[in-house]
Amino acid sequence: MRCSLIGIKFKEKYLGKAQLNNDLLVLSVFGSLCGVLSGLVMVLFYTLIYLPAEYFMAGDYDGFESLPVLDRVAFVWVSCAMLALMFSTLPNRILKVGVPYIIERLNHHQGLLSLSNALVQFVSAVIGLAGGLSIGKEGPAAHLGATLGSYLAQKAKLPQYGVETLLACGVAGAISAGFQTPLAGVLFAFEVIFLEYRLRYVLPILLSSVIAMLISDYALGPLNFFGVSDLVVVNFTPDLFFTCFCLALFVVFLASLFFRIQKRLWRYNVQSVWLRFLVVALATSLAAIYLPEALGSGYDSLEGLLSGDVVVYSLLLLIVAKTVLTALTIGLGIPGGMIGPTFIIGGLAGVQIALSFDTGLSGGGEIALFALLGMAAMMAACFQAPLTALVAIIEMTHSSEVIVPALFVIVVACLFIRTLLGQDSIFVERLRFAGVSSTISPFQRQLRHHKVKPILDEVLILPMLVPIKQVKGLASSMLEYVVFDGAGEWYFVKRMVVLEALKQAEFGPQAWMRFSQDALCMDLVEAVSPAALPLIDEPASLEEVLNWFQQTNRAEVLVALSNTSSLYIVTRRRLDEFLLRDS
Incomplete structure (x- = not known):
């Protein structure tokens, strides 16, 4: 009798393990497909954004400062008018877009996302980015990837944990294809979307991220955002860490300013979309006339500084203007990403600190080093995603010199934001403002995994x-x-x-x-x-x-x-x- 019971337990254990392996194989297959689709969608996304640049800006999709003043202003007004027309005519239920929407659907609606919302996100992001509005592409990328994963899971009739896994595959694949940072894409899904590390089905997510990045690299070529080949060899001196501490404080100030402007503007999202987008158009037009480097994502401005261009205007003014303009644009409801602009704001802040302090480093590479430190700190502070920020800059620059000082700056900035200012991830704060919980209980999570x-x-x-x-x-x-x-x-x-x-x-x-x-x-x-x-x-x-x-x-x-x-x-x-x- 005892041998019979042991045999039954062994059989149940074997069948349970076989079922887990089978689920992992199925999710890996669907994760690969999700990576392919995410990569292709991001290639199309980039292509449409680049179209105006090919005709007006000699192929530089962020080079708005090369345009005549009237053309820059016209780009801004046309894009805001098109977005206002779209948002005033479409039903409200399909206008919810972006990372907060993904988190809400994941936690409270079984991760089911609508294709109509994704289509609105795609079109509106293309219009906004092509028009020079101060937004990024990673929020729309995450939404598009998440929708692809959710749609595949629904069609395949996968269980709840399968839906969540493919949603994460889509997010990781889209971020990986958009920045060609496969590991950062995976960490983004965990730290920003799930707000925790879920390693049970990490293999399908990694597979999706790698495949999407390969498709992006094949179709678009290497996306070299920054030229930082001249990084200095870091010597860990007291002067270096004092300067890093000052950079962390500066980043905390900018992150707090970025958050508080948006929080004050969220209450006005009940106002007419035409009025809100008119304010965005006016503010962006002023930037287009007097400070065109603040338009678009802003990568070219930081790239120019890293390449040794002479600063002919106040760098501090550009930093504050970029922070305020991005917060104003997104806070008033323009659908776009925040991670790209915060990268640039942090990078410019790092350059400002490097120019203002004696870094204790020799050579000319300290500016590039502190630009990378600022980028990592700003992203980590705004979105409470420390590992994503660290890995993203390593993958984008193919350099590991930044790791130790970056960890110091990231930890200090995140601690100050969380403990002294009481500020969580800006996506979490947005959901909290709307009265929506950004997490679920461990009990609910356990139920979803079975x-x-x-x-x-x-x-x-x-x-x-x-x-x-x-x-x-x-x-x-x-x-x-x-x-x-x-x-x-x-x-x-x-x-x-x-x-x-x-x-x-x-x-x-x-x-x-x-x-x-x-x-x-x-x-x-x-x-x-x-x-x-x-x-x-x-x-x-x-x-x-x-x-x-x-x-x-x-x-x-x-x-x-x-x-x-x-x-x-x-x-x-x-x-x-x-x-x-x-x-």
Whole structure:
């Protein structure tokens, strides 16, 4: 008997492990497909953004300062007018876009994203970026990738953890393709979208990220954002760390300014879209006339400084103007990313600090070094994504000289933002302002990681009029429940109750006896007074099962598994037993 029990436990363990491996293989295949689609979408995204640059700016999609003043202003006004027209005519339900929308759908709507919202995000981001508005492309990229992953998971009818995994695959793939930073794309999905590290299915996410980056590299070529080949060899002196500390304080100031301007503007998002976008157009037009380097993402301005260009205007003015303009643009509802602009703001801040302090370093590479430190610190402080920021600059610059001082600046900036200013990730703060939680409880997460199959009980399906001979056969059955279809509605009863009713036949004819096709039958409705049992499709996770029980206040439900004709019963008792055992 003991050997038999050991054999059963071994079999269950083996089957469970085999199921996990099979799930991992399926998710890896879909993750690869998601990487391909994310890469192709980002290639199309880049191509459309580059089109105006090919005709007006000699191929430099960020070179708005090379245009005549009237052309720069015209770009701004045309893009704002097109966006206002779009947002005033389309229904509000499809206008929610960006990273906060992804987090909300992930935590409160099973990760299901609409293609219509993604289309709005795609078109609006192309218009805004092509028009020179101070926004980035990574927020739209994350939304597009997440939607692709969610759509694939829905079509494949994957369970809840499959939806979340493919959503992360899409986000990582899109960020990887947009910046050609595969590892940073994976960390972005964990730190910014999930707000935690989920390593159970990291392999499909890595696979998606790498494939998307390869497609981007093949179609667009290497995206060399910054030329920092002349980085100095870092000597860890007290002067270096004092300068790094000053840079961290400067970044904290800029991140706080960036956040507080947006927070004050969020309350005005109920105003007319034409009025809000008019304000953005006016502010951006002033920048287009007097400080065109603040237009667009701003990569060319930082690249010029790193290349040794002479600063003919106040660098501090450009930093503040870029911070305020980006916060104003996004805070008033222009759909765009924030990570690219914060990279640039941090990089410019690093250059300003390097020019203002004695860094204790020799050579000319200290400016490039502090630009990278500022980029990492600003991104980490604004989005509370320290590892993503660190890895992103390493992958974008192909340099590791920055690691130790970057970690110091990142930690100091994040600590000051969180502890002294009480500021969380700006995406989390945006959701909190809207009254939406950015996280779920560990209990909910545990429920989402399990399918319904572990708590299914097989049932014996009988006709409503069942021959007495067949009823007697129930005595040898191992199944606990009997279900039958009575007048288009499913009923269930315990097997032992049916056998108890059959014993009454020993005392003479019963009211439930019927003749059908010359055979004596039992009318189950008359014999056992069964309970009606709702029939539902297979839930995506145990969270859906629990929610169903709580909403209906029932204790049993009949489940039809997808891709099969089998029916199973799920009881609240079995769910509670599973949760207690699993915890």
